[in-house]
Amino acid sequence: MDFYSSQEVVTALGDKAEEKSRLSLLRVSILGIMAGFFIALGYLSFIRITGTLPQNWGSLSTFLGGCLFPIGLVALTFVGGELATGNMMVMTLGVMQQKIRLNALLFNWLIVLVTNCLGGILVAYLFGHVVGLTEGAFLEKTLSVAQGKIADSPMVAFVSGIGCNIFVCLAVYLGAMGKSYLGKIFGLWFPVMVFVVCGFQHVVANAFIIPAAIFSHSSQIQWLDYLENVLFVFLGNAVGGSLFLAVPLMFVTTKPKPKEVELSGAGVYEK
Template sequence: MSYHSPYEIIAQGAKAGRYRMSLPGWNLLLRGGMAGAYMGMGGVLMIIVSSGVAATLGIGIAQFLMGLVFPLGLILIVLTGAELFTGDAMLAPFAAFSFNTGILSVLRIWILSYLGNIIGAFGFAGLITFGVLLQPGSEGYAAGSYAVSMVAFAAERCSYPGAAGILSCFLKALAAGWLLNLAVLLGICADDAIGKIAGIWFPSMALASTGMEHAITNACLIPAGLFSAPYLTPLQVAEVGPLAGNLAWSVFLLNNLLPVTLGNLVGGLVFSGILLWIAFQKEIRS
């Protein structure tokens, strides 16, 4: 299993960022759509495997199980070459610092990959809602137990109270952007698939197990909860609890997706991007 030094990893990340910047817009959107769906796959698996676990084994075990399977999405993205906005938050600045690509090229890849991610995440939310979470019957759809878990997760993510809550959401997202990009860097560390998977898995596991906020994952899971909520029975709504009243599209967009996107961007750009570049710029340029 080969290993690359930190400054070699950053140099490879810069090359990867420059390559992504050279892609046509439609290709960035397409790769972004795939990445959004892949993050949704890991997120949905996380919800399903942890359903009902907290009541029997405790919240710690439930969170650990979530962390065990969540890395699926990022592993798929790194190994298939899909385009994730939160990874571009770090790789695009690396390319700009190394090759003087300019701020417009950085903004272009950020905007196109983000739009693609949102489209892919929303699309997979619809697919998983009406394919797995809701059960078809003679009178239409009915919500299953997994739908209740999804609605509960979405309601919790839409329940940050006031300015202090939004700040907490932003800080969780900042930490998530930092961890996710460290996972991307560790994926670059190795040349073989097993090494890449191992490098990606640990930071991604920490992200999910500690309840941090990732915009693209939320862009799948919260809409899935919103799609499922109208099909819940009164007993299922009571099972979700009082937070169910906070679940709304406007709350999702303004109180979660917006601050989480900004937090992920700052975490990737500053803590995984700029600080690492400053730390190793002498070795990179030598």
């Protein structure tokens, strides 16, 4: 077979969680910033392809942008990076397999989230604002997307975050199943493309698009609005990656232990 079995992948991801828990703070931080950079660059490509397309193209415009967005996850998978949303599944599997403790999970989620957001904000400022790639002719699209994210109520942002991370963690899972370079890319690409087309909210991606709108000085969005969005989208992403994917994966891949039956009158057990 040119792919790993579900049992092999779940076990390997649990081992991966153990490796992540042993990384130094400096290494986790650098890898977190890298991941934030890559995801933001994928979102930047989305803005550049959709920003000046005719409005009557409708959802086809979003589809074209969604085809480019996954390059961020592909890059961090092969080059290196710690992504908070993917770790929501991976670290949960590590806890469930008793390979790491809960405090290691929480520490990883917190540090990686903060550094991911830092990476996204840097791209928004340096490439979006200083270079101007999200402004000028593309500013209307930038503002429209960012305001759409902020406009969601806390409940909508939370539920949207759940939907997003089901797809993102599915991409991580399918990518881990592939044995070849192309197999991994196909596994990573399509679930991410679908979440973008659906318009779900991703806490790291939002760390690029919302600050990009703020840096343009053409939006009514404030940093407090961004922080509120981060909170509820993060919680939704966490639920989507852990409860909606990691827990079911453990359930369907864990083999039940064989029952022991006592032989009549002998006090001997067989499996």
